[in-house]
Amino acid sequence: MLGQTAYKAIDDNRALIKKVALDIWANPEGPYREFKACEWMADALTNAGFSVEVGTAGVPTAIKATYGSGHPTIGFLAEYDALPGLSQELAAEKKPIEGQPYGHGCGHNLLGAATLGGVLGLKAEMEEKKLPGTIIYFGCPAEEVLTGKCFMARGGAFDDLDIAIGFHPGKTNVAPMNGGVSNALDSVKFHFKGRTAHAGGDPHNGRSALDAVELMNVGTQYLREHVTSDVRIHYIITEGGTAPNIVPDRASSYYFIRALSREAVEDTYERLCKIAKGAAMMTETEVEIEYLGGCYNFLNNSTLAKLALDCLREAPREPWSEEDLKFGDAINRAMPATYEKALTSFGLPDxxxxxxxxxxxxxTSGGGGSSDVGDVQHICPCTTFTTTCMAIGCTGHSWQTAACAGAEIGVKGTIYAAKTMALIGLKVLTDPKIREDAKAEFDKAMAGKKYKCPITSDMLVP
Known part of the structure; x- marks a missing residue:
């Protein structure tokens, strides 16, 4: 029966998968600084017989680990970066860890480890059954700033793939993730430069950079009426002066632009740049536009999504222990309003x-958040899925998620995800029609368009 050897290999490597997941959880690292996670993952893959390249596509903490030869070539997308401000002890109450600036409030420690388990299991069954094909573990940094896979894509990392599979920890077992919908995004900073003066004594000699920032923000509010309903624009002021009695000579704002298509994002970005230049003209200041990169929206592939859903139903799951249930219940009760909403949403009893x-x-018609997985989905057929790795009352990017990601709850969801990934890979390797149907659907969706990387050639890895 397909998958049995893979499942056994994953069970045999459970201690390793768990150790990697929890070591990364205990040592959270920010985007493009995932040096420990990268090293631990690369060592595990090297020891398992993969051909491992660290720093692939010019991204220092990116990994490309390859096993096998020929087609189909299947890529598995892993992540291991953490979020700022979400450090958390293994507790069912909010307890930040002193001196730890990052935390796994999105569960990427589980994501990287599950993908490791998936390729270990898949490799074992490929060897036993002598299956042709190539599997590649992609360690993708900096998903939380939505550019890691984009830099990798610019370097051609995903060009030779027939199919790609992504996983994310969640509170449901479902494929595709987010109903296959996400927003394309651009991020940009606008830096205004003016001239200082005494705000009370000679304000006429000053040229306020902060005025320019505020006028740009006002212009943005008027723009909202004249964009399509899927467009989202959000910003913060990152610099606004030093004292009220000094006309600020420097001020900056930081913008995200989202929409359900890359084209809508690019159009809105260009219009925002015009608003920024107009604000600079009105205030006799100068503006520097610092484009930080962007990503594509999801391009769902129903052929692969159905395959992932079938594999979720087939792959075995570990039962929850009394300790798991007790910890999960405490997490839910810590945020009662969120928990009640989740119960209502899924029609579940208290x-x-x-x-x-x-x-x-x-x-779903809304895109919500964004992910650079969308870039891979515009290069080759690709789908994503989630497994239950946290209590039902958890929210994304929260201390509750961070706590569950360091608990046995998260580990069990990780093992289930690894077995699901391995089974997906095996079915692709043994059934050519899956690849053919997925490719035909991809080609129809792209309609002759080619992926254009949002990361320009002059941009450097942060």
Whole structure:
């Protein structure tokens, strides 16, 4: 039966998968600084017989680990970066760890480890059955700033793939992730430079950079009326002066632009740049536009999404222990309003701790967040799925998620995800029609368009 050897290999490597997941959880690193995670993952893959390249596509903490030869070539997308301000002890209450600036509030420690487990299991069954094909573990840094895979894509990392598979920890077992919908995004900083003066004594000699920032923000509010309804624009002021009695000569704002298509994002970005230049003209200041990069929206592939959903139903899951249920319930009760909303959303009775059943994907019209997985999905057929790695009352990017990511709850969801990934890979390797159908669907969706990397040739890895 397909998958049995892979499942056994994953179970045999459970201690290694768990150790990697929890070591990364205990040593959270920010975007493009995932040096420990990269080293631990590369060592594990090297020891398992993969051909490992660290620093692939010119990104120092990126990994390309390859096994096998020929087609199909299947890429597995791993991540291991953490989020700022979300350090958390292994506790069912908010307890930041002193001196730790980052935390795994998105569970990427589990994501990287699950993908490791998936390729270890898949490799074992490929060897036993002498299956042709190539599998590649891609360690992708800096997903949280939405540019890691984009830099890798610029370097051609994903060009030779027939299919790619992504996983993310969640509170449901479902494929595709987010109903296959996400927003394209651009991020940009606007730096205005003016001239200082005494704000009370001779304000006429000053040229306020802060005035320019504020006028740009006002212009942005008027722009909102004249964009499509899917466009989202959000910003913060990162620099606004030093004292009220000094006309600020420097001020900056930081913008995100999101929309359901890359084209809408690019159009809105150009219009924002015009607003910034107009604000500079009105205030007799200068503006420097610092484009930070962007990513594509999801391009769902229903052929692969159905395959992932079938594999979620087939792959075995470990049962929750009394300790898991107790910890999960405490996490839920710590945020009662969020927990109640989750129960209502899924039509579940009070006292439900985890969503155990495989869910039918819910269609959604909104994009919500963004992910650089969308870039890979515009290069080759690709889908994503989630497994239950946290209590039902958890929210994304939260201390509750960070706590679950360091608990046995997260580890069990990781092992389930690894077995699901391995089974997906095996079915692609043994059934050519899956690849053919996925490619035909991809070509139809792209309609002759080619992927254009949002990371320009002059941009350097941060």
């Amino acid at each position: 006292g439900t701790v985890f969503l155990d059943e495989v869910q039918e994907p819910k269609p």
